[in-house]
Amino acid sequence: MWIYEKKLQYPVRVSKCDPMMAKFLIEQYGGADGELAAALRYLNQRYTIPDKVIGVLNDIGTEEFAHLEMIATMVYKLTKDATVDQLQAAGLGAHYANHDKALYYENASGVPWTASYINAKGDPIADLYEDIAAEEKARATYQWLIDMTDDVDIQDSLKFLREREIIHAIRFREAVEIIKEDRATRKIF
Amino acid sequence: MKMNHEERTYVPFRSPFDPCPPLPCRTYVVPVNQYVVFQPPDLPQFSPAEALKHGTLWPSLYSPYVSRKMKGE
Ligand SMILES: [Fe+2]
Numbered sequence: 004m005w006i007y008e009k010k011l012q013y014p015v016r017v018s019k020c021d022p023m024m025a026k027f028l029i030e031q032y033g034g035a036d037g038e039l040a041a042a043l044r045y046l047n048q049r050y051t052i053p054d055k056v057i058g059v060l061n062d063i064g065t066e067e068f069a070h071l072e073m074i075a076t077m078v079y080k081l082t083k084d085a086t087v088d089q090l091q092a093a094g095l096g097a098h099y100a101n102h103d104k105a106l107y108y109e110n111a112s113g114v115p116w117t118a119s120y121i122n123a124k125g126d127p128i129a130d131l132y133e134d135i136a137a138e139e140k141a142r143a144t145y146q147w148l149i150d151m152t153d154d155v156d157i158q159d160s161l162k163f164l165r166e167r168e169i170i171h172a173i174r175f176r177e178a179v180e181i182i183k184e185d186r187a188t189r190k191i192f
Numbered sequence: 193m194k195m196n197h198e199e200r201t202y203v204p205f206r207s208p209f210d211p212c213p214p215l216p217c218r219t220y221v222v223p224v225n226q227y228v229v230f231q232p233p234d235l236p237q238f239s240p241a242e243a244l245k246h247g248t249l250w251p252s253l254y255s256p257y258v259s260r261k262m263k264g265e
Contacts, residue, residue, distance in 0.1 A: 013244065146221065150260040162257055166247030169255050173225040180230050 005065065012069035013163045017080040019154035022093035025081035026111060027151055031164075032074045033108030033116040036140035042067035044121040045134065051125050056178040060134075063171050070164055075106055077157060131179050138172035198222055198255060219265070223255045 031037045045064030049057050082090070082104050090099050097113055108116035124130050145165035149158050201217040235250050243249045 013247070142223065146257060149257060150265075152259070153261050158259055163245075163247040165257055166255060169223045169225050170248050170253060172223075173228055173231065173253065176225070176228075177230050 011073055011076060012066070013073060013160060015073050015076045015080070015160045016156040017077060017154065018156040019152070020081075020084075021152065021154065022081050022085040022089050022095060024152050024154070024157065025078045026094050026098070027148060028074055028077050028081070029107075029109060030111040031141070031144055031148065032071065032078065032106065034110035034144070035120040036137055036144055037110070037116075038067045038071035038074060038141075039108055039116060040120045041137060041141060042071060043118075044123075044137065047121070047123055048130050048134070051123070052127050052130065053182050055181050056127075056131075059174050059178045063174060066167065066171075070167065073160060073164065077160065078106055127182050128179065131175055131182070134175045135172050135179075138168045138175060142168035142172070196221070196256060196258060198224065215265075219260075221255075221257065224253055225255075228253070 033039055042064050045060040045067065049060045049064070052060060082095070085093070085095075085104075087099065090096060090104075098107070098109075101107075110116075122130070122133050124133070142165055145161050145168065149161050149165070152158060152161075198221050199219050200222055201219050203217050206214050231250070231253070235252055237243070237249050238246055238251060246254050248254055
């Protein structure tokens with residue numbers, strides 16, 4: 004189970020009225036390397052990974068939901084006061100036709116989220132290497148998002164999220180080292 | 193703009209028949225996590241407030257990033 008804290012993991016402030024940025028940020032909401040995919044990937048893999056590293060997947064999977072909430076907050080702030088004209092001009096007309104201003108799990112091109120974005124091979128090495136790659140891909144996506152805005156406040160939150168991906172990647176690399184270790188061959192004196 | 197020490201650059205092949213004027217170079221980032229196999233114990237830590245700002249407790253795992261838009265790229 005989870006205990007919910009009614010606050011964001013890191014503050015989100017949006018200072019520039021830029022609905023088009025919402026369209027791009029959705030990539031990290033419902034895209035292949037986004038936060039939803041990350042959370043579901045790790046929390047699902049927990050059941051078939053060696054006991055010693057379940058906690059890593061548990062902690063990081065949980066944190067990804069906190070990141071999902073931060074992205075949702077950015078998208079919400081960028082769209083809540085936008086007129087229909089502004090949404091259309093920002094390239095969100097197709098989204099509006101289907102969803103009004105509702106958030107939806109889709110990527111920046113409007114492709115709905117799918118479980119085929121994530122894997123569960125049941126092989127601990129294969130799964131952890133997928134997780135490492137997923138973190139580096141999310142880190143890169145954050146870079147491209149930071150590149151596309153000059154709002155220093157949204158950049159600040161995105162830089163926090165980018166750094167978290169770097170930390171997650173090293174945690175998964177450490178998890179690989181932990182499961183590589185063969186305790187049976189260790190000599191005890 | 194201050195050079196990011198994690199940034200690597202290369203110049204892609206330039207053809208005499210390229211349609212657009214060439215950009216000076218391509219850049220990519222190799223984050224600090226690529227040089228640590230297993231984090232050693234007892235590394236120096238940020239203060240809690242600094243850690244929140246940086247997104248990590250560990251100065252040695254902090255990776256800065258500057259928007260390409262801000263750098264005029
Ligand atoms: Fe992550």
